[in-house]
Amino acid sequence: MTLYLYNTLSGKKEVFEPQDPNRVTFYACGPTVYNYVHVGNGRSAVVFDLLNRLLQKLYPNVIFARNITDVDDKINASAKEEGVDIKQYAERFTEAYADDMQRLGNQVPTLQPKATEHIPQIIDIIQRLIERGHAYESEGHVLFAVESMDDYGRLSHRNLDDMLAGARVEVADYKRNPMDFVLWKPSSDDLPGWDSPWGRGRPGWHIECTAMIMHHLGETIDIHGGGSDLVFPHHENEMAQGKCCVPDSHGYARYWVHNAMLDVEGEKMSKSLGNFTLLRDVLDAFPGELVRLALLSAHYRSNLNWSEQLIHQSRQTLDRLYTVLRDSEDLEPDMPADLLSLEAIQALLDDLNTPKALAALHEASGRFFKTEDKAERARIKGEIISVCGVLGLLQEDPESWFKGDGGEGGLTEDEIEALIQARQDAKKAKDFARADAIRDELKEKGVVIQDTREGTRWSREG
Numbered sequence: 001m002t003l004y005l006y007n008t009l010s011g012k013k014e015v016f017e018p019q020d021p022n023r024v025t026f027y028a029c030g031p032t033v034y035n036y037v038h039v040g041n042g043r044s045a046v047v048f049d050l051l052n053r054l055l056q057k058l059y060p061n062v063i064f065a066r067n068i069t070d071v072d073d074k075i076n077a078s079a080k081e082e083g084v085d086i087k088q089y090a091e092r093f094t095e096a097y098a099d100d101m102q103r104l105g106n107q108v109p110t111l112q113p114k115a116t117e118h119i120p121q122i123i124d125i126i127q128r129l130i131e132r133g134h135a136y137e138s139e140g141h142v143l144f145a146v147e148s149m150d151d152y153g154r155l156s157h158r159n160l161d162d163m164l165a166g167a168r169v170e171v172a173d174y175k176r177n178p179m180d181f182v183l184w185k186p187s188s189d190d191l192p193g194w195d196s197p198w199g200r201g202r203p204g205w206h207i208e209c210t211a212m213i214m215h216h217l218g219e220t221i222d223i224h225g226g227g228s229d230l231v232f233p234h235h236e237n238e239m240a241q242g243k244c245c246v247p248d249s250h251g252y253a254r255y256w257v258h259n260a261m262l263d264v265e266g267e268k269m270s271k272s273l274g275n276f277t278l279l280r281d282v283l284d285a286f287p288g289e290l291v292r293l294a295l296l297s298a299h300y301r302s303n304l305n306w307s308e309q310l311i312h313q314s315r316q317t318l319d320r321l322y323t324v325l326r327d328s329e330d331l332e333p334d335m336p337a338d339l340l341s342l343e344a345i346q347a348l349l350d351d352l353n354t355p356k357a358l359a360a361l362h363e364a365s366g367r368f369f370k371t372e373d374k375a376e377r378a379r380i381k382g383e384i385i386s387v388c389g390v391l392g393l394l395q396e397d398p399e400s401w402f403k404g405d406g407g408e409g410g411l412t413e414d415e416i417e418a419l420i421q422a423r424q425d426a427k428k429a430k431d432f433a434r435a436d437a438i439r440d441e442l443k444e445k446g447v448v449i450q451d452t453r454e455g456t457r458w459s460r461e462g
């Protein structure tokens with residue numbers, strides 16, 4: 001089976017061929033832990049979690065690393081503003097990020113290296129860059145010399161002259177070229193710092209990822225992922241450092257995969273959606289799986305509009321899939337012999353085409369509802385469960401999905417059950433007006449009931 005990925009470096013969709021199928025290496029840029037992350041960061045995390053899950057179906061050993069940037073001027077400034085210790089401040093948001101990832105249903109990456117735990121490796125790479133004539137020291141800073149590299153700009157498809165013309169780079173007289181970027185900078189006593197050949201200081205952002213990649217994964221990795229906002233300068237600079245610090249480099253990263261942005265401001269959102277921009281707030285308001293599906297609903301290279309309609313549609317999609325599970329509780333799923341040949345998985349193998357995969361799931365659930373044939377229903381159930389396993393969906397029990405949690409001001413499960421019982425009693429006593437009144441009351445409070453042969457079912461409205 002072939003996996004296709006769009007490679008930013010070539011500007012084309014390519015067949016993915018790992019250097020070593022027994023050790024696939026994959027790195028995605030993680031958060032700078034100075035605040036709760038934006039829902040857009042959630043999109044990136046979910047997309048790369050999906051890619052990681054898919055790679056695991058294809059290769060026996062996938063090493064997926066996502067870093068934590070825990071030394072950064074934004075962390076320093078925020079901690080100072082709050083009057084707390086910088087390290088503790090960074091730890092608080094590192095934990096919050098892990099919690100957000102878990103609620104989104106993301107797997108824990110194989111490795112989660114922290115920048116502050118790789119200072120010797122960072123210093124080593126900077127020294128090698130200086131020795132090889134790609135970096136220089138100036139006024140306590142060490143800078144990467146972009147002109148020392150023939151193809152600087154290759155990843156972001158721009159050349160140095162164009163960059164300079166449109167540059168909004170910091171002009172500093174310690175730079176030889178305005179595009180030269182910082183590898184190391186001096187720290188005053190009140191800021192985090194480490195001893196180095198260039199005095200007490202701290203690393204720049206780009207060098208952290210390069211050092212962690214080369215230390216844990218190797219000189220050239222298979223896949224490097226991140227948001228499209230990171231292509232320039234972050235990834236361009238990472239690649240420059242990674243290629244220039246070793247002789248005969250094989251290119252630092254072979255496939256560069258970038259997800260498009262989430263458009264939150266594009267639409268005015270109503271109060272019910274809360275105009276949330278922090279992932280944490282969104283996860284407090286909606287089930288994690290719903291948020292996950294919403295973030296996966298557009299192709300990862302297309303912009304995604306975060307809207308009330310998106311939430312509503314995602315709820316409907318999940319309700320439909322969970323209905324399949326609920327309606328087949330007595331059926332053992334017949335799992336597909338060849339997962340990779342399923343239409344939905346084929347779509348994912350084609351550059352993570354999630355809209356097409358979701359359409360295939362919709363079609364499969366349609367077939368399920370149309371047939372009474374038990375063997376066929378068991379087969380479709382197996383198909384849906386296995387595809388959703390790769391997507392990280394349907395991880396809940398259908399009953400608990402439909403019952404959800406009432407949220408603030410809603411009816412509790414016990415209250416709902418009591419009202420349903422009261423309605424049953426009213427019906428038995430032939431007090432149909434009372435029974436209808438209870439149904440209306442439940443509906444008004446967002447609870448839909450359905451009378452079936454097995455009794456009355458209820459679910460909360462999305």
Ligand SMILES: [Zn+2]
Binds near residue numbers: 029030234238
């Ligand atoms: Zn990075």
